[in-house]
Amino acid sequence: MRTSAALRASGPPIIQGKGAATGSVPTDEEQATGLERFELEHKLAGQDAFDMTPLQADRMGTTKEPIKVLSYFPTRIIGCSGSPAGSHDTVWLHLNRDLQHHRCSECGSVYEMDFQGDEHAEHH
Ligand SMILES: [Zn+2]
Incomplete structure (x- = not known):
């Protein structure tokens, strides 16, 4: 079996x-x-x-120290509401692993995907 x-x-x-x-x-x-x-x-x-706990919101992500976002899929949608959480209306960001830094248009916080999934998933 x-x-x-x-x-x-x-x-x-x-x-x-x-x-x-x-x-x-x-x-x-x-x-x-x-x-x-x-x-x-x-x-x-x-x-x-899948880690469903809220993303880190106790600091702003920067290009030097972006907020890392675990993902098992090559793309992931996250919501940013600033730091501390709730500082601005939620802005939805489409993360992908091809672009290193994703910046929130409202507060400027920077996010980066921590891709842990199947390297070939997008080819299926
Ligand atoms: Zn934001």
């Missing part, structure tokens, strides 16, 4: 379940794959797969 995170000879881990028995309707536990399965397995273990 294949484990849910079996490694190929090269490339990213394959995250998939055993699938549903023929003629039955699959459950999420049986058919979820990839990031969805990654999150589901953490949920079932009582863990938070």
Whole structure:
């Protein structure tokens, strides 16, 4: 039986379940794959797969010391409301890992993606 995170000879881990028995309707536990399965397995273990805590807002991000934003996907949308949090209306920023610094148009705080995901995710 294949484990849910079996490694190929090269490339990213394959995250998939055993699938549903023929003629039955699959459950999420049986058919979820990839990031969805990654999150589901953490949920079932009582863990938070993705860090959902608010971003650091006790200081302004600068180009020298940007606020780091963990991401498992090559793009991520974040909301900035200044420092301290709530200083301005939320401005939504589209982060990507190709651009090092993303600056809030309202307060000027600088954010940088800390990409921890699959290097080839955007090619799928
Ligand atoms: Zn801001």
